[in-house]
Amino acid sequence: MSGLITLHGWGRERLTEILDKAEGYVASAQSTAFSGATVTCAFFEASTRTRLSFERAAHRLGAYVMGFSPELSSVTKGESFKDTILTLTAIGTDVFILRHTLADAADLAAGWSGRPVINAGLGSREHPTQTLIDALTLRQEFGRLDGLRMAIVGDIRNSRVARGHLIALPTLGVELTLVGPTPFMPQDNPWGVRTSTNLDDELGDVDVVYLLRIQAERGSSADIPSSAGYARRYGMNEERLSMMKPTGVVMHPGPINRGVEIDDATADSERSLLVRQVANGVPVRMAVIAEALEGVR
């Protein structure tokens, strides 16, 4: 049962293989390769780009997409997570694409359903397809990943995107520094990466500034006195952009909060890869879905 719950344990070859596969899908036409297959998007947490790009990716592979939103389902009538997964399995799905607030939801769903589960964002644990998207985007931009330096800036403690990056990007040769106020840092540093509380000190050394949103829905706005103060210390703006190398770029997994972690000029500048990140969501997710469906065939 393959699926993709975590990139933990993936070596450089395996990661490169899926990035190559995704690259191959970038310009691919509509396919019927997986017609007859069904994937279920079970999103127990809000999403725009992840959900739509997973759906688009499945369509482009020829698969049928069953959508499921808890707020419009029997979850509102008290159906448990387990019973919901069992119900969706009984209706008939080959693969689950799951987003959930809880870290182990995908492992449990895989166990209950016996189907491959693709992690579309689990709590603050990991968001592996976002990590693959960002790796692909960077590889396109710089022609390599080895030796790139990235500062991940913001609410890292609550960020599943940052955790995915910490798991996989060092394996691909990207050197990471975590930047943000101490209350936004993980309590422990099992990855052994550099940390810094001063963004301005880091800007001259990095190729990529990777910005994160303050995750108000996980209570992190209570960890800082104000978003205005945060914006002054850590917000990316034209002045800070000018402190970077001329080749330096800005990335963000979205959704962005303009005026907090990024200002309008930076978000819309040619040094911003934000739109390309979103566009790469489709081919990367095609590669991941294709692998999962190949596994069940």
Add this chain to the structure above:
Amino acid sequence: MIVVRNARVLTPSGIEDASVVIEGDTVHSVGAEPEANGHQVIEAGGAWLGPGLVDLHVHLRDPGQTWKEDMRSGARAAAAGGFTALVAMPNTDPPVDDRTTATAAVERAAGIEDVEIVAAGALTRGRSGEALADFDGMFEAGVRIFSDDGDSVPTAGLLRRAMAYLRDLPGALIAEHAEDRSLAATGHLHEGEVASRLGIAGLPALAEELVVARDLLLAATTGTRLHIQHVSTSGSLDLIRRARAEGVEVTSEVTPHHLALEESAVEGLDTNFKMYPPLRGRDDRVALVEALRDGTIDVVATDHAPHTTAEKEVPFEEAPRGVIGLETAAAVVATNALGGDPRLFFERMSIAPAGIAGLSRHGRLVEKGSPANLVLFDPNLRWVPGGFASKSSNSPFAGIELTGRVLMTIREGKITYEGGSG
């Protein structure tokens, strides 16, 4: 008459290889083998025979949540684990917090044969942390141990009033669950490596240590006896050592799971490893084992907390906290933590807890005339826990081979458990 032959017996003069004769509810003799006609003879084969184990910290869920456990099933689990007495925590539904609920608990416990159940009472009314519980009514019903276990008394002011009052009731003991809500509120596992890696909110060691420090200072100023439940961090041990050196009358307990397991065990998010306080790091675990050996920690208590499989088969962050422990404690402690020392084993699991709870018929060295509350424990027998006598099976040790097994438990001269041969 019951004759236990060829046991290693914990007597007032140390460990003796002897046979023990039990008559009625009393040990009749310790020494050479008697004539065995008509007696029930048990061949111990060198297993340890000592006072029945005493658990200061058990959740029987009765009344209110009897689908998880009840007095009868909990007592069977206790007997299977070698226990002859246990203290039942008052966080039942309704909680034990006044004369009526205490009388009911004491009366129902008296009807249980497998183990002596000692009912503890709440410190605050309804366990709400807002007003003092009915100490006099509960005391008159026979309650001596008071705890809001599951929660700390939230404010120093309220706990000081409880201490000041209970100081005057002879034999009363405050048992505190040390956990600062404001630091621990959203946590699900130890705030350390695993929590950071999985992005799950942690419970910092500080949440325990702040309350331990507060409680020790309050106990020092009020002069009230204090027992700290399930100590889990080395920082708490430092605080306890310092308070003891200054003359504070404090005792403490540690659970078998905190002695044997570390936060790394939680990595797979198996909910049978979810409990509060959480499994800590290696340094903490090593410090707990050392503290149990040197006496900084007085006793092992299981914090037996049954939950059904359906309740535990949910995402980690939604799972109820707690694991069962009665049936595996002796093995985990005797061989893992205490390195096979029978004297220390009985001290920490029977003699000291009986002393803290004031149970005169338990925790007694085996000699002529001592109460026949006994356990026969084979420290070398290997077995795999499963098929629990408890109604619940949420054990972190299920399916894992343990060394050391209870062969027989005797309460007041009656065999309450016999098994463990395979």
